[in-house]
Amino acid sequence: MRQTIAITLNGSPRRFDVDVRQSLMEVLREQAGTLSVKQGCGVGECGACTVLIDDAPVDSCIYLAVWADGRAVRTTEGECRDGQLSPVQQAFVEEGAVQCGICTPGFVMAATALTERRPGEPLDRDAIRRGLAGNLCRCTGYATIVTAVEKCICREEE
Amino acid sequence: MFPISDYKKATTIEEALALMAEDPGLRPIAGGTDILIKLHKGKPGYDRLVDIHDVAALSGIRLNDSGDIVIGPGTVFNQVIANELIQTHLPVLATALATIGGPQVRNMGTIGGNLCNGVPSADSAPALLVFNATVTLRSHTGVRQLLVADFFKGPGEVDLAPGELLTAITIPAADHRDHFGHYIKYAMRDAMDIATIGCAAAVAIEGDRLGDLRLAFGVAAPVPIRCPAAEAAAKGRPLDGELAERVAAAVLSDVRPRDSWRAAKDFRLQIIGELARRALRHAVMNAGGRLPCDRP
Numbered sequence: 208m209r210q211t212i213a214i215t216l217n218g219s220p221r222r223f224d225v226d227v228r229q230s231l232m233e234v235l236r237e238q239a240g241t242l243s244v245k246q247g248c249g250v251g252e253c254g255a256c257t258v259l260i261d262d263a264p265v266d267s268c269i270y271l272a273v274w275a276d277g278r279a280v281r282t283t284e285g286e287c288r289d290g291q292l293s294p295v296q297q298a299f300v301e302e303g304a305v306q307c308g309i310c311t312p313g314f315v316m317a318a319t320a321l322t323e324r325r326p327g328e329p330l331d332r333d334a335i336r337r338g339l340a341g342n343l344c345r346c347t348g349y350a351t352i353v354t355a356v357e358k359c360i361c362r363e364e365e
Numbered sequence: 366m367f368p369i370s371d372y373k374k375a376t377t378i379e380e381a382l383a384l385m386a387e388d389p390g391l392r393p394i395a396g397g398t399d400i401l402i403k404l405h406k407g408k409p410g411y412d413r414l415v416d417i418h419d420v421a422a423l424s425g426i427r428l429n430d431s432g433d434i435v436i437g438p439g440t441v442f443n444q445v446i447a448n449e450l451i452q453t454h455l456p457v458l459a460t461a462l463a464t465i466g467g468p469q470v471r472n473m474g475t476i477g478g479n480l481c482n483g484v485p486s487a488d489s490a491p492a493l494l495v496f497n498a499t500v501t502l503r504s505h506t507g508v509r510q511l512l513v514a515d516f517f518k519g520p521g522e523v524d525l526a527p528g529e530l531l532t533a534i535t536i537p538a539a540d541h542r543d544h545f546g547h548y549i550k551y552a553m554r555d556a557m558d559i560a561t562i563g564c565a566a567a568v569a570i571e572g573d574r575l576g577d578l579r580l581a582f583g584v585a586a587p588v589p590i591r592c593p594a595a596e597a598a599a600k601g602r603p604l605d606g607e608l609a610e611r612v613a614a615a616v617l618s619d620v621r622p623r624d625s626w627r628a629a630k631d632f633r634l635q636i637i638g639e640l641a642r643r644a645l646r647h648a649v650m651n652a653g654g655r656l657p658c659d660r661p
Contacts, residue, residue, distance in 0.1 A: 227372045228366045228368070229366055230366075230367070249405055250405055251398055251470055251473075254467065254469055263472045264468055264469045265472050265473050266470065269405070270397065270401075270473060273374075274419070337555075337556065340468065340556030341466065
């Protein structure tokens with residue numbers, strides 16, 4: 208049950224020979240080498256495996272790899288351009304929104320989708336929390352993460 | 366790797382129906398947020414799949430010539446929520462779907478899958494029940510349409526024969542035009558949780574009276590239910606402080622909640638009465654009326 212899929216991974220066209228039983232997370236980690244994509248719960252509850260598919264966040268652990276065929280996939284590896292961190296990544300660094308780091312790539316991608324969706328539109332802390340509700344962090348208590356996203360949105364508005 | 370033993374991909378409804386007619390043991394998979402989790406946990410009976418994830422004809426929302434809203438069952442929750450027709454004509458459905466999971470799950474899970482999964486806690490169900498929504502079920506040999514209320518057979522069980530596929534969810538024009546609704550989900554957390562109790566109300570008001578109430582609950586019985594006793598107790602009554610109390614009292618004869626690790630039966634009964642009051646009050650407000658609150 209093998210199939211070739213063509214995806215645009217972080218802006219580059221890539222082809223992968225996949226088993227239809229594989230999750231997108233498995234293909235990204237084992238074949239594409241994008242190891243920022245983490246397996247946490249494996250059942251779509253923790254968000255550690257969050258990637259953007261056509262700019263919408265999904266849990267790649269419960270998304271079949273074959274479904275990504277013909278679509279654009281983004282992981283944190285592609286958010287850093289020309290040696291520059293993305294605004295979301297930079298804000299996470301500045302606010303220290305990281306402790307053990309396992310959940311961080313998923314949070315960065317969920318926050319990226321959240322801040323890109325309605326550029327310039329203000330989001331209060333409640334809206335940010337709702338936007339990140341599909342990601343769990345067991346270390347930070349979320350305050351620094353929410354502040355990082357808030358800061359990133361403020362910066363975009365400047 | 367998911368323990369899938371058989372996999373066929375369909376790109377059209379006809380192709381899916383032909384595959385399922387040939388092999389009725391195949392189970393359709395759309396968004397995967399229920400089935401892939403069952404497979405991950407090793408639950409038997411989900412390993413032979415016909416993949417309808419990319420059947421374009423199952424996705425999208427439109428108004429038909431009669432003014433009915435027709436929702437493609439393969440439409441993911443976030444697309445339903447953001448859809449202009451839904452925002453304009455059926456905002457209560459958007460409210461209900463926005464309580465499901467988190468952003469990632471709402472980008473993957475489909476409204477049709479939420480119904481076909483058949484759990485009593487499906488957040489789409491109460492909102493569809495109060496608008497008299499129907500499901501269209503197609504097979505290789507025919508098509509039938511039934512009320513969402515008749516689709517649920519038992520916990521995890523729906524009236525879907527082998528070889529049948531849910532191809533449309535329809536909300537009749539008269540129902541979404543004349544009724545205004547509200548949905549409240551009571552859960553332990555505000556996200557990534559299933560409902561302890563879900564309640565939808567839809568009302569039509571006539572002057573200072575309640576012309577019609579429709580009330581539906583999730584997790585209040587083995588399947589999502591409408592509440593005929595509460596609805597009868599409210600019909601034609603004045604919009605006064607007593608109305609919400611009448612509904613909250615009558616609804617107790619409509620429901621059969623159970624004890625579970627999630628919540629005790631007595632607690633659920635308490636929540637059911639309170640959600641009935643609140644959903645009714647909000648629905649009346651959404652219909653342009655006002656229900657005074659008599660309670661302290």
